[in-house]
Structures are given as C-alpha cells and as structure tokens.
Amino acid sequence: MGGIENHKYAFDSNIKTMLNKNTIIALLLITAGIVVFITASRDVSTYSTFADAAGGERTKIVGTLAKNKPMTYDPENDPNTFRFFMTDSKGTEKEVILQKPKPQDFELSEQIVVTGKMQNESFVADEILMKCPSKYKDEEIAIKEQQ
Amino acid sequence: MCTIAAVEAILVTMILGIHFEIGEKVIKIGSNPTLLLRHVNDAPIFANADYLSLIKGRGLNPLLQNYWMTIHPPTLFLGFASTVVPFAYAIAGLWYNDHKAWLRPAMGWSLFSAGILGTGILMGSFWAYEALSFGGYWAWDPVENASLVPWITLVAGIHTHLIAQNTGYAKKSLYFFYLISFILILYSTFLTRSGVLGDTSAHAFTEMGLEWQLVFLMAFFTFMGFGLWAYRFRSMDHPEKEESLYSREFWMFIGALVLMFSAVLITASTSLPVFNKIMDWFSPGYIGKVIQDPIPHYNKYQMWIGVFVAILSSKSLFLRYRNTDLQSIQKKLLKKFSIYTLVSLILTWFCSKWIELYSWQYYILCFSGLFAMIANTDYIISYLKGSLKAGASAIAHAGFGMMLVGILASGLNKTPISSNPFVFQGMFTKEDLARYVQLIRGKPLYSKGYFITYEGDTLVDRTRTYTIKFQKLNDSMEVIDEMTLHPNAVYSNDFTKVAAFNPDTRHYLDKDIFTCVVGLPPALQNIEEAKAIEDSLKFNTYTFQKGDTVALAKAKLIFEGVSYTPRHDEYLKNTHDSGIAFRLKVIPNDADTIYHIETALGIDGALLYKYPESIEDLGLRIQPDENLIRDFFTPDDQLEYEDITIKNFGSTTWQGYTFKLTGFNKDPEHKNYKNEENDIAIAAELSISDSEGHQFTVKPIYIIRENIPMSIKDYVAEEGLHIRFSNIDPGTETFTFKVAKDKRSFDTIKLAIAEDVPRTDYLILEASVFPGINLFWGGSILMMIGLFLAMWVRWYTGGVRPK
Incomplete structure (x- = not known):
C-alpha cells in the first residue's frame, strides 16, 4: 500500500515553485468560475409578462389558459401550430402560437410556461411546460364526493 | 494495521446503523411508510379493510408501465442509498482522526456506489429514450441533474481516494467529495420531493410535507460532516512535498477539480428555483429567475468539461x-502522443464526414473523445498487455471518450425524417421545429430520403398499434431499405381518451430510427371531442x-340501387336478422378516382343499427335516414300472415311464389333457439322460387315445448318474405305454414349527407434518426463496466495495480 514516507523530499528545492503552481491552479479556477458565472448569468432571465416581451426578445412567460377564448388546432392543415389564448401574471390576455402539436390534457393545465417571442400581436412559442393538478389529489376528492 | 482496519470497519457499520436510524426516525416524523391509506383518510369506504376491491382505479399512467420503469428506480435508489457507505467511512475517519486505515476497505464500496448509481441513471435515460415521447435520452431536467451531480462528485471522490491511497495527498478533498456526495444525494431528494421544482421540471412531484424534515436532515449532516472536516482540517497531514507536475496524482487531482467545477455549475443552474x-x-x-433555454445552457459549459476530462483521463494514466x-x-x-493526436485528427475528419460538427468547439470535443478512446485502448494493449483486470480505469476512460463521440453523433445530429413545410419561415433557427408531419392512411409521404406510409392500425385491449412503413430511397429513388415501426397509443382505462403515446425505435448498428405518434384526429383522441365533432356535423x-x-x-353522387x-x-x-344497403357511386369533381360505397341499416331483434360511410378525402359522411327501415321491413305484428298447407314433399303457390317442401331436420340449429330437454323441434326445408326463376331456401322451425307449440320464422330479405312453420297434422301428413310479405312501397330513399367532415384517417408523426447512438450507450456501459471491474478487483483480488 502507498505509504507516506516521503521524508527525503521534505527539503526539495522546488517547493517554492510547486506552491506557486497550486496558486496558479487556484487562480485559474477562480477566473474560469467568474467568467462562467458572468456568461451563464446571461442565460438567466425572469419570467416575464406579455408587456415585457413587447421588445421582441426571447422570453419565458408564465400564465394561465384563457378558457373562454377559442383554441385552434387544425392538424389536417398544419400539425405544427396550435393557437390558444393565455393570461399572464398581470392579467394581460394574448394569443399564443405554439409551434408544436396540441399537448395532451392541455385543458386541465393550471399553469403554463411558454418560451418564445412576440411577433406582431401574438406570442410565438416553441417550448411549453404545463403544470397539471395532481392526479392523486383529484382522486381523493373523487372518493370524498362518493360518500 | 489490519486490526485497526477491522475495528474501524465494525465502528463504521455501527455509525452506519445509527445514521440509518436517524434517517428513518426523521422520516418517520413526517410520514410513516407503514401507515395505510385507510388510517389516514377517515372515509366510510375505508371502514372495510378490503376496500381495494371496491375501487376500480384508472390504473398507473401508461408512461410508467414499462419494464425499464420497474427496474430503474430501485437501482437508482440502491445507488443513492449506497453513497452513505463512503460517507460513513469518511465520518469515521474524521471521528477517529485516522485518515488512512479506512481508505482500503472503503474503495470497493465507493466503486460499487458509483457503478450502481451510474447504471441507475443510464437506465433512466434509456427508459426516457425508449418509452417517452420527447425523443432523447437526456434533457438536463432538474431531476436528471439532481442524480447526475452526486455521481460526478462521487467519481471525483474516487479519484482523490486513489491519490490518497497511493500517495497520501488530497485527503482534504477526498473527505470533501465523499461528504458532499451524500449531502447532494439528500439535496437531490429534497429537490425532487419538495415540490420546489414545479415550474422547471417535467416531473410532476408534489409537495408532501416532508420538506422541513429533508432540510433538517441535510443541515444535520452538512454541519456534522463539515464540522468534523474543519475540526480535523489541520491534522490531515500530507507529504510535505507538493505533487510533481509529472505525477499521476497531480493530473488526477486536476481532473477531480474539473469534475467538481462541472458539479458546481450544474447544481447552481438547477438550484435556481431554490435560490x-x-x-x-x-x-x-x-x-424569480429562470434559465431561458436550459439545454443549450448546460451543453455549452459541460462540453468543455468533457474535453478536459477526456484529455486528462488519457494522459494521466x-x-x-x-x-x-x-x-x-x-x-x-x-x-505515442503524436500518434494518438494524428490518428484522432484523422478520425475527427472522418467523423466530420459522417456527422455534421457545425462549429470548432464540436471539432475539439470530437477530437478529445476520440483521443481518449485511442489513448486508453492503446494503454490497455501496450502497457497492460491486454490485462483487462488491471485496465478498469482505462476501460472507463475509453468509455467516456466513446460516450462523448456518441453524444455528438446522436445529440447534435439527431435529424428529423419527418419534416414539414408549414413552419414559420425564418422565425426560428431551430430546424427541428418542423419535425411533426401529418400522415394520411395509405398515402406515402416523401421526406428526407424516406417514403413514410401509415399503413393501418389495430386495437387490442386499450392499445392502438400503428403500422408505419419507412422506405429508404437512394439518389435514383430506388428503395434500398425498408422497415416497419409500431408506435402505439394507449387509451385510459375508461376508454374516454388517449392516455399516452409510446414510441417505437428500430435499432441499427450505426443509428436508431425513432418514431412516435404525437397526435391523432381530435375525434380519436378524446371521447368528448368526438361527441362535439359529431354534434357539429350538419x-x-x-x-x-x-x-x-x-x-x-x-x-357528384349517383344512387345505384338497394342491396339486401x-x-x-x-x-x-x-350479426343481424336482416339488413339493407344503399349503393352509391361518388365522382369527385377534381380527381379521377371513382368511389363505390354503400351505407347500410341492420336489424337485430328490436335493435336498428346504422352504418354510415365516409369518404375521408372528400370530407363526406353519408348515412341512411332511420325511417327508411319501415319502407323495407314491416314489423312482425303488422304483417298479415296467410296460411298455406303443403303435403309431404309436395308444393303449393302463393302470390306468384312456388313453395316446395324438400325435407326436414329434426335437430335444427338457430341463433334464437336453445334446445331444452323434452323439446320437440323440427325444421322444415322449403325451396321458394319466384316467377323469374330466382331460388331461395328457408328453414322455419316448429317447436313443441311442454305441450305449447311455438315457431321460429325464416326470412327472405330480397323478397321480404316471412315464413313461419305453424302446424303439423300427423294424420294427413299435412304441414301448415304462415306466410307474409313486407309492404315495400317506396319510390324514393332519403340519405343524410354531411360535408366538410374532419378526417379521422391520419396521425401526426415525429420520426428522427439518431446516428451513432450506440456509441453513447456503449461508451456509458463501458464506464460502468470499468467501475464494476475496479470494484471486483478491490474486493476479490486484493488489489492489482499496473507497474
């Protein structure tokens, strides 16, 4: 097994340069860390509203499905477009054009997060994440209603 | 030293036991796993201990009904749980201020833990790839990251462990890595079980009131672990000489730092919701802050980690x-290194011909992956003389290189076969937005070198399986390869909607063809939609x-006639007693095809069945008016029966028909007749011919059951003739029949026709090619083999080290 009887190196003349080497590594790591942190923070943004997205940059918007407005998905003509209306956290309602087929159980969603940008008066999105009510909680209610 | 190690081992197991105890106790405060649902919910239904038999559930989400799903969580859990062993060893080492004795016995366990955890992660990604419809094996989902990060730190720990064991260096970092791995496991549990990820993860975990226990658990072990670590910091002696630039341990240590860097980055990004x-x-x-596009964000940084790790892992050995x-x-x-570099460069060039590498960063990544593969393979061959036992690390490192190339090939070059012209032009740069196509049954679609045909589907239980044929064409449009894939759609238990779509993948040596149905016509997707559409038809x-x-x-529609x-x-x-079909010829205005269709009505007892016919291409739905049935068939009670009598094998005429008695059957069978004891049943066989010479055969049945005569009539649909066998006179051998004819007085028929009916004979399909995905699986499996091999060597052969 590897021992630690390295006493003969104790007074190695290179000790100073070796220390420097560790310092260099530490400095390199810190610099890399800072650089990465700065560049990475550009990838980060806040959930915005339709008003924030008006500038046309790519953003993520959280909202809820406007259930009283029509949803259109016409796969016969264009399977890659699903249109619906969403209400953002400020209460603004806008049309969202999702470049994907209509997700399953879309109507059940409690919350929607879409990623994309404003195009004219609509928000064109290519990513969607839905939060659906828990199935299990649902069942609990169902059981209670049966009584 | 052996004694110390043994005593330590016992102590370690004690600590280990206590740890588990604490762990369990803490968890028990929150939720006792042995509690039954009936203890928690105070509802009448639970008064019956056998309440499960009263509930008919919707069943497990079909996405989770997959054998990989059965095996992946337990494996992952074993991986998670086993990180406690190196953690406990580390704690014991700190506790007893002995930083050497535990190193040897702990090594095998760390390798075991990393191997199992890694395998669990891989199984998860294989499950995602095989069973989920998102089309990929890794998506940097927080849940995935949460399991990957402890693995990375554990691997970093193993490397520092090797350094410490062989040279005595890096003990502080070794402790750090083993402590942090276990704490990160707890953190990962916290992330996934506390519901904090709700907005950012596709995994819908709910809050279950365990958050605070988890936080406490984490805090407890963090303070204990790092408290001890800080307390013993000074006493962790190491050789006074610093690592030499030309030593293995120096570069291994750098490698461990790079891994840690990777772990920090992933954790930081994943933890945004916590922050x-x-x-x-x-x-x-x-x-709250959120990462705009998570996948590129992670890839962009982790690829450099990949480059560093690949190069470091090759040269250090x-x-x-x-x-x-x-x-x-x-x-x-x-x-040697010049040769490796040269060969890797050449291979990179070949790779760039095979797959698209897009930018210089990817060229570097590809080069470093290949470099790791070549250098480590050569290391096994020329240094270890092919001894695989000693080459565990080289195997794992070569596997890592292979995995990188596999990721480049399959991830970067995942190409949709299904392309679509409808996407917003220039709106997005990402080409894969147009990856969904509509396929109409029986109509081949040409896309990206393939003919894709939706040939049909079959429904078995709740699963509708689609047959999709792919024909690969060469440049002169000749079919060079043909395959059939079977993605499916699973309906919910109550059959009201599609619960899940499962992909199907054809595995080739050099690529995978992945296909998944992503959408169906609304009418087939959801019963409510179907009703709504049905109601909206005019x-x-x-x-x-x-x-x-x-x-x-x-x-144009031409009514051609009626058929019985x-x-x-x-x-x-x-099965029907009788039915009628209305035959139509349909001539589209703008096509050469002529359709011959029929729409039908059927009667079974008192039930009337309507059989509409659709022409999907024209959006037409045609069905007969229900009232038509009275024009053709008269209900039995409104028929005016007349008696006819026939002598044995004689004949008689009635309304232009000639009835001839040709024989009897004393053992008749009929769908409405069930033989009972003491029944006397006779079927008469009558041959009927009309004036134009058409011949029909009927077999009415006469039954005497408990002295009551009964009869089962027979029917000639074409002529509307009803024939009952009503009496037998044995004395005169005369047989009486009751005969009646339907009142068919019709000049016209009425058909209901709807236009612009949405089609139901199509599906929305996603199809992609994953080139070189086997390099990814192969490489990652090699890594696991390397880990397990190293573990086996530590446990069973007492340690073998290359010279």
Missing part, C-alpha cells in the same frame, strides 16, 4: 504516482330515386 424561494423569503415579491521518471520514457511518450337530407344524381360541393346483402365492413362484424 428564488430563499430570495422570496428575504424580500417577498422577489421576481501514462504517468506514475509520485513522480514519473520522464527522462527514460519521454521519447516514447512523445511518440347533415342535409337528400331524396334519391334510383339513378338520380346529386351534385355536392366536391363531388350489405358488404359494409362494420356491418359484417355484427
């Missing part, structure tokens, strides 16, 4: 612990005489 929550605490109303006598091998190493009634033509928007033997597909699947 947001904390910030919200201090300043309510704080607007050639160096020795402590100090390499560079003089003697310098020339040889230089030569049927107009058209009146036809034979030979009449009706012009609609898209086609319907051939409608659905009609043939059921």
